[in-house]
Amino acid sequence: GHGVMPNTVCSVGELLDMGYVVAGSTVTSTVKIENTSTLTLPFSVQLESLSPTRERDRQKIPSFLTSSVQRAEIVGTQNYSGFSVFSISPTEGKIEAGKSQDFVVTFSPDHESLYYSDHLKILLFGKQTAHEIHLKGAARDHPMFVEGGVPLDVPVESLAVTSPVASQNTPGGGKVPPLSLLLLLEYVEGSAEPARAEITVGAMQSPLLAAKKAVEFSLDNAAELQRAGFALDSARGVLERGQLKRIGVSWVPPADLQTSDPPLVSALLTVKGNITESYGVLFMARVVSAS
Structure with a gap:
């Protein structure tokens, strides 16, 4: 006889980003696994958040108290309710030779957080890891969001359950x-x-949201940004629900640039929907060698 390798092809890469949703709502995404081998493959799925060793691992020092170099957290924010924020169906079964199986990943966050994440493993024969996919998503209480750059905050929530700042103030x-x-x-x-x-x-x-007015945004300090060599595609705009707007920023060093003192300009990005949010954006630029 001769051995046969259990080959499979996955429709997504190492990351499945469920994007931004309103807290309390549910979205789904489909992952397709194709069996390209000549034998039937029994499969099962595992979520890291439901791992038997998860409780033991949680006794360690919380990752937000360690340096960013030491952090290896793959399970992020979880629901307050105790129900999994990510779920997958089916959890076990068989994929016939030459056939494919659709897995439905569901994201159901119950509170606002930018750091929902989990790790999905698809196993063959109960032990062989065929695919690993990092799951992530974000939830907001309000119908607008801003992303890009490097967030200057703690990337993991503390253990305390607190009311959102927005609802307090x-x-x-x-x-x-x-x-x-x-x-x-x-x-x-x-x-x-x-x-x-x-x-x-x-x-x-x-x-979950009433159809209210559009979302407006504006970025101030345009004159100072221009003096430092920054150019903006658009400093203000209006979005209807379901729309995205990318604010492109480019930079060419001004002729009088002192390389020992790279430009650092701050600007305030204001986003107005059913509430008004302010984002302090730090624009930093530097010249790097071509090597």
């Missing part, structure tokens, strides 16, 4: 304290192309 809808992110642009020395980066502003659509 914004009765009837008002301003919330500024959030911060860093936008780093690196210009390659001697290049004909400017350094580029972008910020994305989004307006979510959800049956």
Whole structure:
């Protein structure tokens, strides 16, 4: 006789990003596994958050108390309710030779967080890991979001259950304290192309939200940014529900640039929906060698 390798092909790569949803809602995504071998493959799935060793691992020092170099957290924020924020169906079965199996991944966050994540393993014969997929998603209480750059906050929630700042300080809808992110642009020395980066502003659509006015955004301090060599595609705009707007930023070093003192300019990005949110954006640029 001769051995046969159990080969499979997965429709997604190492990451499945479920995107932004409104807290309390549910979205799904489909992962297809194709059996390209000549034998029937029994499969099962595992979520890291449901691992038997998960409780033991949680007795360790929380990752937000360790340095970023030491962090290896693959299970992020979980639901307050105790129900899994990610689920997958089916959890076991068989894939016939030459056939494929659809797996439905469900994302159901019950509170606001940007750091929902889990790790999915698809096993063959109960022990052989065929595919590993990192799952991530984010939830907001309000129908708008901003992403891009490097968030300047703690990337893991503390163990305490606290009420969102917005609900504490914004009765009837008002301003919330500024959030911060860093936008780093690196210009390659001697290049004909400017350094580029972008910020994305989004307006979510959800049956949980009343169809209210559009989401508006504006970025101030344009004159100072221009003096430092930064150019913006658009400093303001209006989004209907379900739309995204990418604010492109480019940078070419000004002729009088002192390389020992790279430009650092701050600007306030204001996003208005059913509440007003402010984001402090730090624009940092530097020249790097081509090597």
